[in-house]
Amino acid sequence: xxxxxxxxxxxxQVTDCGARVxxxxxxxxxxxxxxxxxxxxxxxxxxxxxxGGLVASGWHSCCILMRMLTDNFLVDASFMGAPGVExxxxxxxxxxxxxxxxxxxxxxxxxxRSRPDMGFVKFRFExxxxxxxxxxxxxxxxxxxxxxxxxxxxxxx
Amino acid sequence: xxxxxxIRVGETSDLGRHTFTAEDIKSFAARFDPQPFHLDEAAAAxxxxxxxxxxxxxxxCVWMRLLIHYRRREDExxxxxxxxxxxxxxxxxxxxxxxxxPVYAGDTVSYGSEVLEMRPLNSRPxxxxxxVRNVGxxxxxxxxxxxxxxxxxxxRS
Numbered sequence: 001x002x003x004x005x006x007x008x009x010x011x012x013q014v015t016d017c018g019a020r021v022x023x024x025x026x027x028x029x030x031x032x033x034x035x036x037x038x039x040x041x042x043x044x045x046x047x048x049x050x051x052g053g054l055v056a057s058g059w060h061s062c063c064i065l066m067r068m069l070t071d072n073f074l075v076d077a078s079f080m081g082a083p084g085v086e087x088x089x090x091x092x093x094x095x096x097x098x099x100x101x102x103x104x105x106x107x108x109x110x111x112x113r114s115r116p117d118m119g120f121v122k123f124r125f126e127x128x129x130x131x132x133x134x135x136x137x138x139x140x141x142x143x144x145x146x147x148x149x150x151x152x153x154x155x156x157x
Numbered sequence: 158x159x160x161x162x163x164i165r166v167g168e169t170s171d172l173g174r175h176t177f178t179a180e181d182i183k184s185f186a187a188r189f190d191p192q193p194f195h196l197d198e199a200a201a202a203x204x205x206x207x208x209x210x211x212x213x214x215x216x217x218c219v220w221m222r223l224l225i226h227y228r229r230r231e232d233e234x235x236x237x238x239x240x241x242x243x244x245x246x247x248x249x250x251x252x253x254x255x256x257x258x259p260v261y262a263g264d265t266v267s268y269g270s271e272v273l274e275m276r277p278l279n280s281r282p283x284x285x286x287x288x289v290r291n292v293g294x295x296x297x298x299x300x301x302x303x304x305x306x307x308x309x310x311x312x313r314s
Binding site for chain 2: 033034035036037039049050051057058059062063064066067070079080081082083084085086087088089090093
C-alpha cells in the first residue's frame with residue numbers, strides 16, 4: 001500500500017527528491033541513442049557550438065529527472081502517470097561530472113470529475129545545478145489514486 | 158537546416174516512423190521510467206492502461222532521434238546541391254506536451270511537424286527562434302502525442 005495518496009498533497013509543499021552526478025559516459029550514451037548532435041556526443045565538436053562544450057541533451061535531463069522522481073518520490077505514492085507536461089524550460093546546460101538535485105513543489109491539486117478514485121496534482125519539478133540554480137524546470141499534473149475509504153463518502157457514492 | 162529567413166510558417170515535415178517493440182519499451186523504461194505498466198506485461202494488464210505501453214518520455218525521445226536523422230538527410234542534400242547549411246542552436250524548452258493515447262507494444266508511430274511561429278531575436282543577432290508543433294500518429298490514424306517545441310536557428314546575416 002503506497003504511503004502517499006492524492007489527499008496528502010497540498011499547495012506549497014516542497015520535497016527533496018535526491019541527488020546524483022551526471023557522467024560523461026551516460027550523456028554520450030543517451031545522445032548516441034536519442035539525440036545524436038555534436039554538442040552531446042563529442043567534446044571537441046561541442047566546443048564549436050553555441051554552448052561551448054559537451055552538455056547533456058535536454059531530453060536526457062527530462063529522463064534523469066523522471067528516474068530520480070521514480071526512485072525517491074513516486075515509489076512511495078499511488079502514482080498513475082501523467083496525461084502530458086505543460087511546460088519544460090531548459091535554463092542552463094548540464095555538463096559532465098556535475099552533481100544535480102531534484103526538487104518537487106506542489107502548485108495545486110484538483111479532483112477528477114470523471115474518476116472518483118483519482119485526482120491530479122500540479123507540480124513544478126526542478127533540477128538544481130552545482131551553483132544552486134535551477135538548470136531545468138518542468139510543470140506537470142500527474143494523476144494519483146485517492147484513499148477510497150475517504151473518497152467515496154465525499155462523492156456520495 | 159535551412160536558414161531562419163528560408164523557413165515559412167505552415168511548413169510541414171514528415172519525420173518518419175518507429176515501431177515500439179516490447180523489448181524496446183522495457184529497455185527504455187528500465188533505465189528512465191521504471192513503472193510496472195512500462196516493464197511487465199502482467200502488471201500492465203492489471204493497470205489502468207490494460208497492456209504494456211511505452212513511457213511517454215520514450216515517445217518523445219524517438220521523435221528527437223527521427224528529427225536529427227531527418228535534418229541530417231536534409232543537410233546532406235543541401236550540401237550535394239552546393240547550398241549552405243545553417244546551424245541549429247539549443248532549445249530553451251517546450252510546452253503543451255500531451256500524451257493523448259497509450260503507445261502499446263507493436264504500435265507504429267509516424268511523426269510529423271509544422272512550423273507555427275517565427276521570431277527574430279533582438280537579444281541574439283544572427284539567430285532567430287522558431288516554434289514547431291510536433292505530432293505522433295499511430296497505425297490506426299489516432300494522434301498519440303503532440304507538443305510545441307522551440308529552437309534557435311541561424312540567420313543568414
